[in-house]
Amino acid sequence: MSGRPILVVALPDSVHTARWMRMVHGEWPLVLIPATKAELAPELGRTWPVRALSDLLVMPRDAIGVWAAQPEGPEFAADDLPAPIGFLDRDAIVRGATVARAVRVLRPLLLHSMEIQLAGYACLVAHARLDGDAPPWLLSNWGSDIFLYHRLAEHRLVLEAIAARIDAALNECERDVPLLRGLGFDGRILPAQPASGGVDVTILPRLEALAPPSGRRLILVKGYHGWAGRALHALSAIHLAAPALRRHRIRVLLASPVVRDMAARIAAADGLDIGAEPWMPNHAAALARMGAARMMVSCGISDGIGTTLLEAMALGAFPIVSESCCALEWLEAERDGFVVSPHDVAGLAKAIARAAAEDALVDAAAPRNRATVEARWDIGANGGRAKAAYREVIAAAPGRSAA
């Protein structure tokens, strides 16, 4: 594919990265600069190693380029920036010098960082190194990148530095717009859309092919517990709501050992059918599981618009989530789902008990939530918007070219 590329700095193993890049693929050569040393997500499809401009000229049309040049000189030293909460392997984080080098070699039309604390921070360092030769920079803000991190003093300083340099921003949530303005950004903020971009809604199981939510007895609980997730809070809510859940199967997704331990204690103490659910590498099987769930419960202190929530909405699982995500931009609380403070475990327990008992509630929400997802998470429509966003940011900076 000819023409100047778009460089995307992003987590290589993230399905969001893969879906987004495949969604916008076709109009420009795309080159991924991995933000960590993790393996490439298989959903990226065909990839092509890129070390020089000449590699782009022979890259097959269906391939996504992946920056593969061996590090040189300043690329060996880690950037002097705070790492994400709990991220221990600083050596695995891409250097700003690497991004700057790729920019100089490939002269991209646009630099797009997806996720901030790894990709965005590296682009900040690159931008400073490139000085006046930096291409337009589009920042994608995933989930907690600003909502949580802007409260942390050490990270806030970095976010303010980024806000001073980016040309445009793309959020998952409209709630992050004032936060970005508060960090000092006064440029173009594009309409919000999920980090993953979109999915082919036609391949999602139809609601008519699934059991009605009122006939389902499975409860899925997101099992993340740590810097953002509060799965142990969710399990305390399950414990408090136990009398209402005796006819249900409760399965905890992606549970760490401490979460598994608590699930086992609840099973013993409350006599509930509760246990950890293995990770399903087969996405179709994971969707089938969601399509068998009456409700999906997620508790955390920070999130954007999660894929698990969108899949729950698409497949009739009544969403019960924390107000720290932007679910209220997608559904009406008390009608299409419950949105509870992550600190209000008693409130979460009441919500779970209600969803377990109120058949009419969960049945009525399902088609509305499905319609919302079809309208706002469709890969075709969102892909068009994403490409329009790219064109807009590129056009807004005419003559800005890399060295």
Next chain:
Amino acid sequence: MARMGSGAGSAPRLVVDGEDSDRGRGLLLLSALHLAAPHMRGTCVEVMNAEEPPMRAAIESLRWETGLNVRATLRAPEDVLPGAALFVAIAVAGADHLPLAQAAAAGVPVLVPLQFPSDDAPPGTLLLARAAHDPGFLAERMLRHLPPRQPLA
């Protein structure tokens, strides 16, 4: 920043256990502080066992959101407990890992709800059963031990 009190006439000081693991629920306790914060103006909170990054981030987020005077402390129990108005921890099954002896020696009242208490749990454990899982209930219990304060503006 308000001074961390340590004696008579100082702002009341709460010491809490921040361990979040298979034997402690520090993050759940922080949620109780989120809920109690509007009624804790002038109270200082010191969080022990708060070295893990998620707990550090949660403390900073709590301070940002509520204005509560809360900090992680590296001080040993025998140094941080004397003069405290209350020691709070949410423990799992048992409380042997907690500095209850030091609290007793310092004359500090303790509030230690247990999740899934073992059969030989101390008397009164069942009375706090709800507080071990419900941060709102725990917040009310904590506030009973603190002098009445004006809520935060």
